[in-house]
Amino acid sequence: MYTAPLLEMQFLINDVLLKDNVYAEILPTLLESANKLARDDLEPINQSGDEQGLSITRDGVVNTATGFKDAYEKYISGLWGSLQFSSDYGGQGLPFIYAISTQEMWNSANISWGLCPLLTQGAIEAISFGATKDLKRQYLPKLVSGEWTATMNLTESDAGSDLGALKTRARRDGKHYLIKGQKVFITWGEHDMTENIVHLVLARLDDAPAGVKGISLFLVPKIIPNDSGKLEQRNDCKAVSIERKIGIHACPTCVMSYGDDSGAIGYLVGEENKGLECMFAMMNNARLTVGLQGVSLSEMAYQQARTYCDSRVQGVAPGYSEPGPIIRHPDVERMVTLMSTLTDASRSLCYYACAELDQAKNADNSKDREDHERRVGLLTPLVKGWCTEVAQEVVSLGVQCHGGAGFIEETGIGQLFRDARILPIYEGTNGIQSMDLAFRKVLRDDGLALMGLVQEMRSIDKVELASILSDRQIKDFQDSIEDLTITTKTIIGKSNDKQVIASIAFDFLMMSSITTAAWRLIAGALCSQKGGLEEKYSKDFLKTRITNTKNFVDIVLPRYKMHCSIVRNQINK
């Protein structure tokens, strides 16, 4: 049974991340209320949704699994979709990180369901970024409220990571455009939870330049509203099939067909041929939330494994004379401890990056804003890449903790294992994230953003560190920062050799993330020592911030050395 880590969230947001946050007081109530939706409405339909799966009729109708529509209605009536958005279109203007913490809960409890609001949120970003006032007025209120959902149509069967290869066509037709083509892997492309679905579709005009510079973005509603907002005209688009997947069985992953008849009516978002710019406004956000999904599944697997290991009795552990719960066995404890510290670390990294978005929004001046934006840009591939890789490990450890029962679907841990496997793939594979880090985020600015981060990590006072870490642990952390610095410089020195850079980018992403995550845990542990927190948090809770940090340094941080050696061996080949 899922319970959101309310104190962890509250501590990170209110005590570690946001300064002078005027909404601090409402956070605990908000989190508690979100926890209710996740625990009472979303989790109970997670396993049944996985078993039931989905089917599609010949007319392209997709009926979602039992309970999904009801849960979604509660989501709308709870105003959960509008937390972070501007009041111009009905949003509540709360920090992004508040929305993130609720989304962690949806995805822990039911990731198939959670993907639907995730995509809608991304579409709101893209429309807000690039659409005309009229389009915004017509579509944003319904999307912000959640009454309509949205999708992101990039991929075609021959255009995945390489968007430049896409073939869907768009033709000018008066005020709108007519779209023709087929898109694949469209998450929540069709369903019965809302009366309308808004598709954001990448397509190419007939006179567009080749490659990524000739891609435009269109808003293609499933049903076209008239000027007064009434849904009138069924558009020429439909789902033609849904994929049979390893996991997220209750999430309809659709093949979408646009313009089988006269062409699907679409409205331009942003400028012609500059669609990728808008799409990236959506995608960057989505990448952070996919990283967050990693945190969600890690948390869920940790909770489930912890409960199982605390209750399953098997064997006499060393130091005991009677059979007892398997958590007593040191190797089981090792696995649970690793799950715990990895989950905490990935949340600390992910929330930090998301809060930087809030800091950018609230910055007093443009330099501050740019600094925070640069930091988010740097951290986005780390969050997406590392938190989703960590999730693979944590869910697999969760299976392992269950022994034979872990392989049986009944337990539910197997579903987490299957569901999690999509995370390193979608919204840009982790290979793509590595390229983003190495080429766009490090080489393009000559290491400015990363060196800024390194400088900040380096500046923690040694006396402060000594209050939570041993000398050896301090040295290990500092060594990791120095090795990251040296490796970054080496990479910058090799910037002309794109092949070598690309071949070490993944290991570089991993080593950067591990040290940064250690730093975020340390920041949290240091915060936990400030006075005056015992009232809000238990002593145990505060102590765990330090224990998890020490554990991370002892059993996870050594991985950076391995990645660092691999990078060096490849560069010096």
Added chain:
Amino acid sequence: MYTAPLLEMQFLINDVLLKDNVYAEILPTLLESANKLARDDLEPINQSGDEQGLSITRDGVVNTATGFKDAYEKYISGLWGSLQFSSDYGGQGLPFIYAISTQEMWNSANISWGLCPLLTQGAIEAISFGATKDLKRQYLPKLVSGEWTATMNLTESDAGSDLGALKTRARRDGKHYLIKGQKVFITWGEHDMTENIVHLVLARLDDAPAGVKGISLFLVPKIIPNDSGKLEQRNDCKAVSIERKIGIHACPTCVMSYGDDSGAIGYLVGEENKGLECMFAMMNNARLTVGLQGVSLSEMAYQQARTYCDSRVQGVAPGYSEPGPIIRHPDVERMVTLMSTLTDASRSLCYYACAELDQAKNADNSKDREDHERRVGLLTPLVKGWCTEVAQEVVSLGVQCHGGAGFIEETGIGQLFRDARILPIYEGTNGIQSMDLAFRKVLRDDGLALMGLVQEMRSIDKVELASILSDRQIKDFQDSIEDLTITTKTIIGKSNDKQVIASIAFDFLMMSSITTAAWRLIAGALCSQKGGLEEKYSKDFLKTRITNTKNFVDIVLPRYKMHCSIVRNQINK
């Protein structure tokens, strides 16, 4: 489409592992013929079997997936079940490693199917080890030929890793015993491929001592043959349900009920209360073959990913001007290279351990035999533990190489990902393997076996090493041996602190395996440089032995440092 790595197998067996092997000449034909069965009969029913799955009737009848029975009949008529067994009971007396290489193929092509002969082979070992002459005469010929299959009944719902807790009862009843109880997770416990199934069942006599010292082993046939071998009397045992699992969907994993009516007739194997001894005769063998299944799935995932990456066109890679196959992208190449070297390394380690069994059997004197047996004992947890962990990584990389298509069941790579997840769990979880290594294989003999291995690794001539590795690579390899030595001594020094030893055992298993696997690749690479091999093997093939070895040292060996640091950090806590 699967093709067995025939040259790799032949090279390892004939040129690296077996000396003075009188059967060397027949190996290529044998392998080619096994490849035909795997490729033409087993692989074509792998994906369909996964989709079709299994069901059970109320009477406990299990119908296997389409084609499984036919393939099994070909297996019997090809005499594949009898390769390594003594001619006393119809075996062909070939080396065990010959059987292993064919089994690698069955499990690559169809692991659900491959599990059936795997269990039968283990039962033959146990019966050969402990049963009376009469039982052997009655059962072994049918099991060796494969006309009957066998199962291994250890686990109960409250007795998994802790066998001492088992509750199935046995009561003396004249010449035989009557068995009553329920067993779970019984692989191939019921099916329609053969006319009879022989269950080996662990149970407890009423007057037995508590715990593991009161467990006896019984042979419980599904149908009891009369003295002339005719199948006459249905025994009081049946499958009551089959599990819904993450993977191996076509393998019936049964809950078995014994003695619902008068008691299932069972025959004692070995002595009363000494059942575990016989069971371990079976289990050690089975642990090696589960490690082999790791090799099988790694190989299959590698082949499939390689084929996909060579043909899927996407994007322009650095150094190219046109879109081309994704293998050109350095990060994709990194993944495929990693898969290749890990697969090669795990095969080299696994085959080495299996060949040591053959060396023990063929030893001239008891000292030699004991040396080889000690080596096998040491290597068994490495093979089971490491090769199955490696398989998790390789199949997951295989999914990743496919991008979005990897998550779609149609591709088939997802099945490998799901199937592989059982490997670190069954036949003793990898946690149990770690305990076996640390406590039984290292501490019990004060490091004798491991120091013997280290000595042998250390003794490779530096000039020889320099013919395949760079100075830096040689140093890395030698450092890893020294670190293994130091860590082993540290562990022996801490032998009184069982909790600490148990907490670092998994990382110790990993670091021991990585260095040992590096050594086995080096041994192979050195062999590939002997003259006179160009006729049997292509130049490319021989060169790949060296490339894979160098790659392993560059991109996998650095992991040992991480494990070593974790061990030290835990010990010095």
